[in-house]
Amino acid sequence: MHVFGFQVGSRGNLQNPMPKAPSYLEGAIDELGSTAAAFAMHAGQGLTLNFGDELTAALMTPYGMMTTEDNGKGFWERVGDTYSDLNQTYNERLEQARAEHPYASIAGELTGGVALGLAAAPVASGIGLARAGTIAKQLATPWGSAGLGAVNGFGSGRNLEERLRAAAGGAVIGGAVGKFAPHMAEYGESAYRKVADYARAWKNPAPAVDAEVGRLASKADSTIEELAASLEAAAADGQPQFAVVDALAEYGRDRLAKLASILKPDASKALSVRQNSQSERLGVQMRDAFDAQKTAAGAKRELVESGAPSRSIDAVDAGMHAQGIRADPGKTIPDYLARSADEQSSFRVGYADPHLARLEASAGTAPANRASMFQTERTLKELPVFASPGKGERLMRQIGREDEMFKTGAEVLRAGGNPVSSGFGRDMVDAAADAAGGNFGSALVRLGAPVGAKLRPQKLDEAVADALLSTNAGMLRAVGARSAQLSNAVNARRANIIAAVVGAQAASTSENRMFSEWK
Structure with a gap:
């Protein structure tokens, strides 16, 4: 039969x-x-x-x-x-x-469980599908998965005692799986996407570039839209040189430094020119913020010739004294605020003159971060107050960007001229530092980075570098639009992984019995 x-x-x-x-x-x-x-x-x-x-x-x-x-x-x-x-x-x-x-029995039962989970995948993710159903969302939570495991365990028993015992075991296992399934899905989908992007990058690196820019934005606790807005704000403040890598701060600098060895000559030259021009840009920004088109001596001479009140003439000297190291901001700031508008205008010219003289003297010399001299405890108090009305906040934003741009140039150009500072050498140095600090997990990841780099097409690295050096907010918004479209597919893949894991764990609750009986 x-x-x-x-x-x-x-x-x-x-x-x-x-x-x-x-x-x-x-x-x-x-x-x-x-x-x-x-x-x-x-x-x-x-x-x-x-x-x-x-x-x-x-x-x-x-x-x-x-x-x-x-x-x-x-x-x-x-x-x-x-x-x-x-x-x-x-x-x-x-x-x-x-x-x-x-x-065959084990494989069949697990396959059936996975199929059950996948059947509910459109609503079982619990991590972001837009139209996820309330009941099925709970399947991907510890409580929901525990319930699924309990039901499956109960169904595997042959009598009430056996059913209750299997249900309890299934609930425990299910709860544990439900706790970690979303994380497993995130890492699994991320690994899949990296492999797929690398495979496609030989012909079309755009998806991998979009993903990398998105990851860097996430590390910097920002969004693609916020990065685009920061580029537009920089351009509006007269700093069109401010690039994506600068907006990403240390995360962008670190990534571009690792790509320094493959930067195109024009890109390296542009960074070098930007670095060498910092003093000139800061000078223009200070001049405009303080309406100091004339030197202090020239302003005083003009005031005398025009018969200006002596207090306006003396205010030029007061401003020069205020920026000196002996001056006390606790006194100079109240003194400035108590003056008339004409006197404040003269004060600003006097205050800006020594700063502008130092910037002029530094132009053409070895690059150094001149923005740092405007980021002391004292200048951070004085500049917003002494600047012309409505210009103080703009000046502080400009100084902050100049600081970021200089740090970018210094780190990337140094890495490009030193093999130890980029690529394999940088990974080895960082791995040694991690190991010395007891962070062995991070050290192992860094040691494996060169292997991963060998699998990356150079076209991809060049495209990532170009994206980081871009000053085009429109480019970033295009990345954001593509990423938004991709997010639906990403969520669907994560939902499938979660559903498969939850379904498999549910089906496996009866496998302890199977294994115990199989000799």
């Missing part, structure tokens, strides 16, 4: 033949081969949270009632007997399958 692909009785492989099944069950499924049948039967169990035997028996009970003789029992008693016989028969076949084909 052939039932679900098994040869039962004289041709069976078990020492004790299984009881004869009702005749109408014998032909329920065509002969598939015993291994395939074991897989199919247990896939059904996984797909139904281990209630496949109960469902099969319930579905076939009406047919059984119609094809068996009336033995004089009451209707509901006959229903119960028929259901029990069918359920027992199906469970016996499952037991035989587990004994004869353990691998």
Whole structure:
């Protein structure tokens, strides 16, 4: 007799033949081969949270009632007997399958569980699909997954005691899986996307570039839109040189420094020119912020010739004194605020004159971060107050950007001229520093970085460098638009991974029993 692909009785492989099944069950499924049948039967169990035997028996009970003789029992008693016989028969076949084909049975039940999870993937993510259903969202939470495991465990038992014990175990395992499934999905999807982007980058590096810019923005606790807005704000403040790498601060600098060895000559030259021009830009910014088109001497001479009040003339000297190291901001700031508008104008010219003289003297000399001299405790108090009305905040923003741009240039140009500061050498130095500090995990990641770099096409690195050096806010917004479209696909992949993991853990709650019986 052939039932679900098994040869039962004289041709069976078990020492004790299984009881004869009702005749109408014998032909329920065509002969598939015993291994395939074991897989199919247990896939059904996984797909139904281990209630496949109960469902099969319930579905076939009406047919059984119609094809068996009336033995004089009451209707509901006959229903119960028929259901029990069918359920027992199906469970016996499952037991035989587990004994004869353990691998196929395990694979089938796990496959069914994964399929169950994937069927709910559009709503089972719990991490961002826009139209996720309330009930299915809970499947990806510890409580929801614990419940799924408990139901599956209950379905795997053969009596009440066994069902309750399996339900408790399934709940514990399910809760643990539900806790970590979203993280597993995030890392799994990220790994998949990196591999896929690398594979495509040989022809089209754009998706990988978008992903890398997005990751850097996330590290910098920013968004693509915020980066684009920062470039537009810099251009509005007269600093069109401010690039994506500068907006990303240390995260952008560190990434571009690692790519310094492959920078195009024009890019390196542009960074060098920007570096050497800092003093000139700061001079223009200070001049405009203080309306100091004339020197202090020239302003005083003009005031004298025009017959200006002596207090306005003396205010020029007061401003020059205010920027001296002996001056006390606690006194000079109140003194400035107490003066008339004309006197304040003269004060500003006097205050700016020594600063502008130092910037003029530094032009053409070895590059140094001149912005730092305007970022002391004292100047941070004075500049916003002494600048012309409405110009103080703009000046402070400009100085901050000049500081970032100089740091970018210094780190990248240094790395480009020193093999130890870029590429493999930089990774080795950083790994040694991590190991010395006890951060061995980070050290191992850095040691593996050169291997990953070898798998990256140079076209991709060049495209990433170009994106970081871009000053085009429109380019960033295009990246953001593509990333928004990609996020739906990313969320869908994460949902599939979560659903598969949760479904697999649910199906596996009955596998302890299977393993314990399989010798």
